[in-house]
Amino acid sequence: MIPTQAQFNALFEPQGIVVAGASTHPGKFGFVSLHNIIASGYSGKIFATNRDGNEVLGIKTLRSLEELPAGEADLIFVCTPQAANADLLRVAASKGIAAAFITSAGYGEAGPEGIQAERELVDLSRELGILVIGPNGQGVVSTPANLCAQIVAPYPPAGSIGIASQSGNFVSSFMNWSCATGVGISRAVSAGNAACTDVADLLRAYADDAATTVGLAYVEGTDDGRRFFDAMREVSARMPLVLLKGGSTSGGARAAASHTGSLATNDRVFDGACLQAGATRASSVEEAFEAAATFATQPLPLGNRVAVITTAGGWGVVAADAITRDPNLELAELPDDLRRAIDEHLPPRWSRSNPIDLAGGETRDTIPVILDLVARHPDIDAVIYLGLGIQSNQARLMRSGPFSNDPDVQRIVAYHERQDARFAQAAHDVSVATGKPVLTATELAVAFPDNPGPETVRSTGRVCYPSADRAVKALSHLVSRRSFLESRGSDV
Amino acid sequence: MSSTLSEADSKALLASYLVPFSPEVLAISAEAAAESAQQMGFPVAIKLCGDGVAHKTERGLVRLGVGNRSDALTTAQELLDAARPEDEATGVLVSPMISGSREFIAGVNRDPQFGPTVVFGVGGVMTEVLDDAVVRLAPLTTQDAYEMVTSIANKGLLEEFRGEPKVDIAAISEILMSLSRLVVERPDVVSVDLNPLIISEGRPIAVDALVELDDQGASR
Incomplete structure (x- = not known):
């Protein structure tokens, strides 16, 4: 059964929610989920059922779902035991509820009886016309509705990344990275056992969703690879889709007479499917999140020629190595006219090649000027800027040191902090003005996240990458998508 | 259960799909x-x-x-x-004897989850040691086939090599397209191995073939 838009609206933009099985015990799902719904500031109507009719978190509970006024809630968040759920869903449907998120265990993961219960759940969802997510899932997040209906933290900042996962823990991981970087989430769903609604259904819904511009998914196995492939292809044609795949290193399943049988490992088949579909495959959770966050916040480059701007030698060299190693990227040859233009602003000791090493020759306005010159040049498609925040890091030491009251110290501290904020802002502004990606990278983003450099990058809505290598990888995924769109322009 | 065709019958089937043989x-x-x-x-x-x-x-x-x-x-x-x-x-x-110092492998296979796939990689005696292969789902587009050939790890093998000319990538792509057509049209084909596919004067020539058929007449 293909879920409808109206059902997804009930899931992501509910007018009212009922938590079935609300509990007074703060360790139970029925307490935690109700707590999170209230704490995230959900503004629709909130109902809860509790067998004993106890008040939970200030909400007067219903002893039974029968007491729920019809038409007041369209999403039910189910924390009741498996055995109670079939009757519960029948009542829910009679009250106008169109979507159910089921956290209960005891289904397909729990032996033959559970498998039978899961089969019956699928039939029931069809019979009632109700969208069922789960069972055995962690919950649903929808920032446009201030909704955090889940049994775990965190509640991420609002943004445009849509998360779908076969593992609830990876929803949390991706959202923790969202909190760390400030690049926000639109919707997030843990599909649990995916009895009725799977990751492919959710990704298709995100492709139709105006609040979502990038899909991010964790998948392990799939019963019907072709169906998943078709979904990947449809979704990737409409928005970037980043996939993290678990269990991808096990060898080929069959050792037959054929060599191709042993070469066609699970991992290679999945890799091929992603490449054909135009989906971005990442090999770690950080890489997956940063790829999605970069798609969400940087323009797609027109080509693969990258310039590196650095305030000190070593960083630029390592970044250049990473770019050179990457099969999708090219370290741009520095054009003569650009070299001459930069000469105007720097003493002769600068590198005069790419990486553009300013070699400490910069004055007050050099960095914004160079960023602008480089990004504007037609032979440069993307820029990576290194060295942001080092002066502010010194300022931090001075600010907390024994001479922090000295007016000269205070003046230099303020100057450096102002300058780093300005450079971070310039990187963003230049990117917007030129329509080219400009990525900043420094470990200060994680070492001292309140450093004005990385902090300002975050305030512009973008990622300050923890290393040049990670910025290079993210950029590589963008370039790869650009070449896919160009090569398949006609047949996507 | 499945069984293999003889080399001669395997080649006859593949030649009917325009795979070049010696x-x-x-x-x-x-x-x-x-x-x-x-x-x-x-x-x-x-x-x-x-x-x-x-x-x-x-x-x-x-x-x-x-x-x-x-x-x-x-x-x-x-x-x-x-x-x-x-x-x-x-x-x-x-x-x-076909002379050429580069050998590739091409074939088809059926994946339990994703169905028919086409495989291309470095072949001959180096097949297992180098383990350098790429897979795509059939049917292929010409773009898919081209990308398969050019995305092996040992790309240098496609360039001029030991006095032999560059590999005709389009000719290999055509073989991959042929394999893709075969696996889509013939549900009874479980797997195909063309190994080695020798590069002679820059052009691929298959010198061995193994076709595995499903005895029930249809695989997944």
Whole structure:
């Protein structure tokens, strides 16, 4: 059964929610989920059922779902035991509820009886016309509705990344990275056992969703690879889709007479499917999140020629190595006219090649000027800027040191902090003005996240990458998508 | 259950899909093999052929660089004598030696989750050691086929190599497209191996083929 838009609206933009099985015990799902719904500031109507009719978190509970006024809630968040759920869903449907998120265990993961219960759940969802997510899932997040209906933290900042996962823990991981970087989430769903609604259904819904511009998914196995492939292809044609795949290193399943049988490992088949579909495959959770966050916040480059701007030698060299190693990227040859233009602003000791090493020759306005010159040049498609925040890091030491009251110290501290904020802002502004990606990278983003450099990058809505290598990888995924769109322009 | 076609039948099926093979003759006796070799010109390759013959190289059933008539006679007889009943041997295949220092592998396979796939990689004796292969789902587009060839790890093998010209990537892509058509049109084909696919004068020529068929007539 293909879920409808109206059902997804009930899931992501509910007018009212009922938590079935609300509990007074703060360790139970029925307490935690109700707590999170209230704490995230959900503004629709909130109902809860509790067998004993106890008040939970200030909400007067219903002893039974029968007491729920019809038409007041369209999403039910189910924390009741498996055995109670079939009757519960029948009542829910009679009250106008169109979507159910089921956290209960005891289904397909729990032996033959559970498998039978899961089969019956699928039939029931069809019979009632109700969208069922789960069972055995962690919950649903929808920032446009201030909704955090889940049994775990965190509640991420609002943004445009849509998360779908076969593992609830990876929803949390991706959202923790969202909190760390400030690049926000639109919707997030843990599909649990995916009895009725799977990751492919959710990704298709995100492709139709105006609040979502990038899909991010964790998948392990799939019963019907072709169906998943078709979904990947449809979704990737409409928005970037980043996939993290678990269990991808096990060898080929069959050792037959054929060599191709042993070469066609699970991992290679999945890799091929992603490449054909135009989906971005990442090999770690950080890489997956940063790829999605970069798609969400940087323009797609027109080509693969990258310039590196650095305030000190070593960083630029390592970044250049990473770019050179990457099969999708090219370290741009520095054009003569650009070299001459930069000469105007720097003493002769600068590198005069790419990486553009300013070699400490910069004055007050050099960095914004160079960023602008480089990004504007037609032979440069993307820029990576290194060295942001080092002066502010010194300022931090001075600010907390024994001479922090000295007016000269205070003046230099303020100057450096102002300058780093300005450079971070310039990187963003230049990117917007030129329509080219400009990525900043420094470990200060994680070492001292309140450093004005990385902090300002975050305030512009973008990622300050923890290393040049990670910025290079993210950029590589963008370039790869650009070449896919160009090569398949006609047949996507 | 599945079974394999003989090398000659495998090649006939694949040749009907326009896969390029080296010319060869199926000889039913050592004398006929020597005569064919003489007509082709030496050196030749001689291999045992039969529906049940698999793992020819491992069993020493492929003899390369046979240089004259008397060697051809002896070699062909040895191969016919080495045949086991389960080989269902129908004779020996005699073909001219194809010279080229680069060998690739191409084939099809059926994945339990994703269905028919096409495989391309570095082949010959290096197949397992280098383990350099790419897979795509069938049916392929021409763009998919092109990207398969150019995305192997050992890309240098596609360039000019030891005095031999660049590999004709389009010609390999066509072979991959042929394999894609075959696996889509023939649900009974479980797997195909073209190994090695020798690059001779820059063009790919298949010198061995193994087709595995599903006995029920249809795979997944």
